[in-house]
Structure formats: structure tokens, C-alpha cells
Amino acid sequence: MTQVHVTTTVNGDEVEFLADPRETLLDCLRDKVGMTGAKEGCGTGDCGACSVTLDGRLVCSCLVLGVEAEGKDIGTIEGMADGDDLHPLQAKFIEYAALQCGICTPGILVATEALLKKSPDPSEEEVRYWLAGNLCRCTGYDKIIRAVLDTARDLREGV
Amino acid sequence: MKYHTPATFEDAVGIAANATGVTRFLAGGTDVLVQLRADIVTPDDLIDVKHIPGVRDMTQNPDGSWTIGVAVAGAEMTENPALIADWPGVVEGMDLIGSTQVQGRATLTGNLCNGSPAGDAVPGMIAAGASVSVTGPDGSREVAVEDIPTGPGRTSLAKGEMVTAVHLPARGQNGGDAYLRFIPRTEMDIAVVGCAVNLRVDGDTITEARVALGAVAPTARLVEDAATALIGSKLDDAALEALAAAASAACNPIDDKRGTIEFRTHVAGVLAQRAAKIAYARARGEK
Ligand SMILES: Cc1cc2nc3c(=O)[nH]c(=O)nc-3n(C[C@H](O)[C@H](O)[C@H](O)COP(=O)(O)OP(=O)(O)OC[C@H]3O[C@@H](n4cnc5c(N)ncnc54)[C@H](O)[C@@H]3O)c2cc1C
Ligand code: FES
Ligand code: FES
Numbered sequence: 358m359t360q361v362h363v364t365t366t367v368n369g370d371e372v373e374f375l376a377d378p379r380e381t382l383l384d385c386l387r388d389k390v391g392m393t394g395a396k397e398g399c400g401t402g403d404c405g406a407c408s409v410t411l412d413g414r415l416v417c418s419c420l421v422l423g424v425e426a427e428g429k430d431i432g433t434i435e436g437m438a439d440g441d442d443l444h445p446l447q448a449k450f451i452e453y454a455a456l457q458c459g460i461c462t463p464g465i466l467v468a469t470e471a472l473l474k475k476s477p478d479p480s481e482e483e484v485r486y487w488l489a490g491n492l493c494r495c496t497g498y499d500k501i502i503r504a505v506l507d508t509a510r511d512l513r514e515g516v
Numbered sequence: 517m518k519y520h521t522p523a524t525f526e527d528a529v530g531i532a533a534n535a536t537g538v539t540r541f542l543a544g545g546t547d548v549l550v551q552l553r554a555d556i557v558t559p560d561d562l563i564d565v566k567h568i569p570g571v572r573d574m575t576q577n578p579d580g581s582w583t584i585g586v587a588v589a590g591a592e593m594t595e596n597p598a599l600i601a602d603w604p605g606v607v608e609g610m611d612l613i614g615s616t617q618v619q620g621r622a623t624l625t626g627n628l629c630n631g632s633p634a635g636d637a638v639p640g641m642i643a644a645g646a647s648v649s650v651t652g653p654d655g656s657r658e659v660a661v662e663d664i665p666t667g668p669g670r671t672s673l674a675k676g677e678m679v680t681a682v683h684l685p686a687r688g689q690n691g692g693d694a695y696l697r698f699i700p701r702t703e704m705d706i707a708v709v710g711c712a713v714n715l716r717v718d719g720d721t722i723t724e725a726r727v728a729l730g731a732v733a734p735t736a737r738l739v740e741d742a743a744t745a746l747i748g749s750k751l752d753d754a755a756l757e758a759l760a761a762a763a764s765a766a767c768n769p770i771d772d773k774r775g776t777i778e779f780r781t782h783v784a785g786v787l788a789q790r791a792a793k794i795a796y797a798r799a800r801g802e803k
Contacts, residue, residue, distance in 0.1 A: 420550070
């Protein structure tokens with residue numbers, strides 16, 4: 358199978374890789390770019406563990422082809438912390454123990470960061486619907502929801 | 517699999533018309549990639565429509581009608597207040613598809629052309645009286661949305677033909693539409709029954725109506741008897757009963773663990789009544 362040369366931007370840095378057109382963006386990120394933060398839970402768009410942003414829009418990277426990333430701007434969990442300084446959502450997830458095994462966590466963090474950019478003061482219902490496509494088998498969701506609402510409050514109040 | 521990124525519809529049609537193997541168009545990919553990864557359909561030629569200029573545009577035309585590009589994602593529709601004001605039912609059907617992540621990619625055109633009888637965006641488009649522009653090697657035509665699906669996974673598009681835009685009519689005065697579906701969960705599930713109602717009122721009286729059902733027959737379908745039950749009425753109990761009876765009578769559903777024939781047939785009537793009440797309230801400006 359002929360490989361296609363793809364040039365794209367990941368977390369602000371230019372990245373190049375060769376992709377078989379059938380390969381997903383998730384596989385390309387993990388196996389070619391070496392960014393293993395996005396996880397594969399299902400590979401069919403159901404679990405959200407592979408969530409990334411594509412030109413600012415939240416998507417499942419398992420449902421995007423690597424070749425579609427040409428010229429795009431991709432955001433992954435690796436771009437969330439500022440060096441050693443965790444993003445407020447990351448810090449709050451640890452404080453609330455909003456993760457156990459952690460498989461769902463990168464996807465949920467990327468998804469909730471996108472939510473708070475769009476909607477800085479979300480209701481609990483809004484957070485729950487926004488995360489309907491992010492499955493977690495460990496936490497029972499409640500800690501995640503509270504961590505997100507609390508982070509949103511902190512960010513609004515400039516804490 | 518060859519991946520193509522044509523810059524014009526003519527080129528896209530040319531590739532599709534000359535292809536000898538399995539061909540798919542790639543809009544949001546939320547059906548194409550699932551089928552590819554499950555080894556259900558591995559296209560020999562995959563034609564990405566997203567590099568064609570204008571496919572991401574949603575345009576309100578001078579006559580009030582809307583033209584929606586074939587790569588406009590659901591999330592973009594739900595961020596368009598003017599479109600929601602005109603066609604809330606069409607937008608809510610699209611918005612029910614999948615999760616936030618799926619919304620970031622899924623399109624009206626993909627939902628239609630995938631040909632699922634349960635596609636949530638399809639009944640709303642049919643009730644609205646939407647049409648699509650179809651272009652192929654022999655030229656272009658306008659096709660009513662209800663004439664696109666012909667059976668589960670099948671459409672009336674000929675080899676080499678593709679949809680180039682979706683058209684929603686001008687909303688006009690005193691109109692309203694609504695879409696409801698039944699699923700066993702609250703999110704992320706396939707419709708057991710879907711129903712869209714679009715109507716216009718003059719005072720309290722319904723003067724025009726279109727009713728469409730999804731997931732209860734091999735294709736989404738327009739139910740003319742259900743519309744007849746509404747037209748001329750003030751949505752009184754007798755009209756609602758006639759509406760439910762007509763909707764149920766139009767059902768020819770599958771029987772599975774998610775919904776028996778009897779259940780789907782009954783729920784079609786119930787959803788038609790509820791959707792009609794919402795559309796009626798919207799038409800009367802009671803949002
Ligand atoms: C997790 C998940 C949940 C989902 N939930 C729902 C749901 O609740 N309700 C629902 O209805 N669907 C659901 N879907 C299915 C899917 O998201 C929708 O059908 C979506 O609208 C498809 O649009 P797309 O742009 O992604 O299509 P694509 O996958 O890009 O294409 C779908 C089909 O349309 C054809 N096509 C695309 N563009 C054109 C064109 N311009 N001309 C001709 N043919 C074309 C393709 O060849 C292909 O056969 C879900 C999918 C996932 C992964
Ligand atoms: S791995 Fe992409 S949604 Fe599950
Ligand atoms: S922490 Fe284990 S799946 Fe969410």
C-alpha cells in the first residue's frame with residue numbers, strides 16, 4: 358500500500374509522518390508521532406478515550422484518517438500542561454480523585470477543556486451531556502463532574 | 517485503498533464514475549470509518565469531499581431558503597441561531613446524532629447517504645420538504661430527500677453520482693417543526709422510532725403539514741395520511757387520535773430486542789402526537 362506523506366501541526370509544533378490511507382489519526386499519533394496520550398478504548402467512536410481537537414473542534418481521533426490531518430491543527434492531551442505546571446483541570450482531577458485506572462482521563466480532559474472554552478459556566482446537566490461520549494468504567498462519573506464544575510468556578514473567579 | 521482529495525465536484529464525480537471497485541465519499545467519516553475498521557466496507561477509492569470550496573458553508577438565500585454544504589458538521593448547525601430559529605426540528609434531529617465528538621464531524625448528507633432507516637437527521641429533512649442537489653456524469657438534478665433512500669444501506673444515487681448540497685425551503689410565517697426519537701437510553705443510541713412533524717398555522721388552524729417517520733420501515737418515510745389528519749384541525753383530541761392511527765398504520769418495522777413490532781408501531785403514534793404538539797407551539801410562536 359502506498360504511503361502518503363502528511364504534514365500537520367500537533368500542539369503548535371509541525372509534525373510529519375508517512376501514513377497508509379487506512380490508518381487512523383489515533384494510530385498515527387501513537388505509533389508514528391510517538392504521542393501515546395490519546396488512548397484506544399473501542400476504535401468505533403463510542404468511548405471518547407481517543408478525543409483530540411481538530412482545528413479546535415472536539416473529535417474522536419479513531420474516526421479520523423491520518424491522511425485527513427494534512428494541513429490541520431491538532432490538539433492532544435500532551436499540549437495541555439504548561440511544562441511542569443498542570444492545567445487547572447488536571448490539578449483538579451487529581452485533587453478530586455476523578456481518575457482511577459486513567460485510560461479515560463486524557464480524553465475526558467481534552468473534552469472538558471473544549472467545553473470550558475465554549476461554555477465557561479456550564480450546568481451539571483450540560484457537563485454530563487457534553488461527556489456522554491466519554492466512557493469511564495472506574496469512577497462512576499460523579500467525581501469527574503464535580504472536578505469539572507469546580508474548575509469552571511475557579512477559572513471564572515480567577516483563582 | 518486510494519485516498520482522493522478532489523478540489524471540485526466535477527473531479528469528485530469523475531473519480532467516482534471511473535472507479536472500478538468499491539467507492540465511498542468521505543464527509544465526517546463517522547459511518548465510513550466505523551465500517552472500514554470493522555472490515556464491513558473497505559473502499560478501493562475513498563473520495564474526501566472536504567477540499568471542495570464551499571462545502572463547509574451554511575447560506576441563507578435571499579428568498580429565505582437555506583443551502584447547507586455537504587461537509588457542514590452537526591456542531592456547526594447547532595451553533596447557527598438563524599438556522600435553529602427557522603428549522604429547529606431539523607437541527608434537533610442532527611444534534612441527536614452521537615456524542616459531542618461525533619457532532620464535530622457528522623453531516624446531514626452522510627446521515628442521508630449512509631441509508632440507515634434509523635438515521636436521526638432524515639425524518640426532519642423529509643418533513644421540512646428538503647431536497648438535495650445530485651451531480652453525476654450525466655449532469656445534475658434536484659431530488660426530494662424522501663426519494664434518496666431505497667432500503668437499508670441503499671440509495672437511489674447511480675454510480676458516479678453524489679450529493680453536492682442540501683436545500684431547506686424558506687421557513688415562511690407561522691411555521692414550526694420538531695423531531696423526537698425513542699431510545700432505551702438517554703444518549704448515544706440508535707433510534708427505535710423517530711418522528712418529525714412540520715406544520716403551518718393560520719390562527720389556531722393547521723393549514724399545511726408534513727409528517728415523517730424513521731426506524732419503522734426499510735427507509736425513513738413521508739406519511740401523507742398523518743399530514744391529512746392534521747390539516748384543517750386545531751390539533752384537538754380527534755385530530756391527535758387520527759394522527760397517531762395514521763402514523764402507526766404506516767409502520768412496517770423490524771422486531772428485535774430493542775423494540776418489538778407492536779412497541780415500535782405504538783410508539784410511532786405517541787411520538788407523532790408529541791412532535792405535533794411541539795411543532796404547533798413553535799408555529800404559534802410559543803417556542
Ligand atoms: C458513536 C456513534 C454514534 C452514532 N449515533 C448516531 C445516532 O444517534 N443517530 C444516527 O442517525 N446516526 C448515528 N451515528 C452514525 C453517523 O454518525 C451518522 O450517520 C452521520 O450523520 C454520518 O455522517 P458523516 O458525515 O460522518 O458520513 P460519512 O461516514 O462520511 O459517510 C456516510 C455515507 O454517506 C456517503 N456520502 C457522504 N457524503 C456523500 C455525498 N456528498 N454524496 C453521496 N454520498 C455521500 C458515504 O459514501 C458513506 O456511504 C453514530 C455514529 C457513531 C460513530
Ligand atoms: S477509541 Fe475512539 S472513541 Fe473509543
Ligand atoms: S478511570 Fe478507569 S476508565 Fe475512567
